[in-house]
Amino acid sequence: MIQHCKICDAPEAPKFLSNFRPYSDVDWTFPVYECHQCGVRFALRDPLVNYHEILHSTAGGGYESHYRIAERVKHYLAHGALNKCEQYLLMKAGYKYSELTKFIKTKSKVVSILEVGCSTGFVTAFLRSIGYGIEGIDISESAINYAKSTFGPFYCLQPKKKQYDIVIHLGLIGCVDDPKEFLTGYLDLLKPNGEMFFNAPNVESPKQLGELWVSTPPPDLIYLFNEKSFQYMLNNSFDVSCVKVSAKGEVIWKHVKKIMNKDYNGYPKIFRQNQQVYDGKRILIKRMFSRIAMVNAYAIYPFLKKYDNEYGIFVTIKRK
Numbered sequence: 001m002i003q004h005c006k007i008c009d010a011p012e013a014p015k016f017l018s019n020f021r022p023y024s025d026v027d028w029t030f031p032v033y034e035c036h037q038c039g040v041r042f043a044l045r046d047p048l049v050n051y052h053e054i055l056h057s058t059a060g061g062g063y064e065s066h067y068r069i070a071e072r073v074k075h076y077l078a079h080g081a082l083n084k085c086e087q088y089l090l091m092k093a094g095y096k097y098s099e100l101t102k103f104i105k106t107k108s109k110v111v112s113i114l115e116v117g118c119s120t121g122f123v124t125a126f127l128r129s130i131g132y133g134i135e136g137i138d139i140s141e142s143a144i145n146y147a148k149s150t151f152g153p154f155y156c157l158q159p160k161k162k163q164y165d166i167v168i169h170l171g172l173i174g175c176v177d178d179p180k181e182f183l184t185g186y187l188d189l190l191k192p193n194g195e196m197f198f199n200a201p202n203v204e205s206p207k208q209l210g211e212l213w214v215s216t217p218p219p220d221l222i223y224l225f226n227e228k229s230f231q232y233m234l235n236n237s238f239d240v241s242c243v244k245v246s247a248k249g250e251v252i253w254k255h256v257k258k259i260m261n262k263d264y265n266g267y268p269k270i271f272r273q274n275q276q277v278y279d280g281k282r283i284l285i286k287r288m289f290s291r292i293a294m295v296n297a298y299a300i301y302p303f304l305k306k307y308d309n310e311y312g313i314f315v316t317i318k319r320k
């Protein structure tokens, strides 16, 4: 079947790169394409498989950690330990939350905010606790029910019929079937001069590393972007600004774990990542190298710095 780029509508069909089989214990294959015009990479999901249900319903599935994080956040908030709560979130995904809180803290507390894809609601709950009027939505009914019973009535499956000063989403745009439709739909919820803030996986990262994909494989993540992608998807009633953030320590650890031939993301946890079989000698050399790499992690940092992390693009879209 001839594919077409949903990001830039290029007249030329995207180039087929490879069939990606990220797991060794399930027979899931995702064809990966790259657009000649905009450079975006995308993976195709099988429309007949209900991946979403499998990921959500399996013990140890990819979204289980969201419940654990929410329980910790609930504990901190119940004790009024706001600083500890912030530190905990930063520890969990430093670059994501630090960019988000940096952005939010420049805003007045009277703004209305919507978090799209809030999952178990912990980011919304934390931002409410520091004084922001924020609501969360998510397509998962079980996540929304949990968020409501844990943090209060600030969560819904669908957005309310109102407009917001700010719309945020983290780790979401690469997971939706049609990023352009997703973006334009939620930008419609912005008031004039309203802003959308989010992060996006950076296609330049695997390109620089000579790899097919970033560490989060399909079926969860199916789109990788670059800085131009967002201009292609929007008309000129929006201003787009992109900031690339290098995730420092996290990049090092990913590489070290990869050298150790372990899942360097391990997500979704229910399925083992496809691993090559190495002979004993090679494993030994790898182990030795990984020990050396761990000790010298900070020494090798300058060499890794040139690689953009997959979460490297933070995007702000402002409605004119």
Ligand SMILES: [Zn+2]
Residues within 6 Å of the ligand: 005, 006, 007, 008, 009, 010, 035, 036, 037, 038, 039, 040
């Ligand atoms: Zn394109």
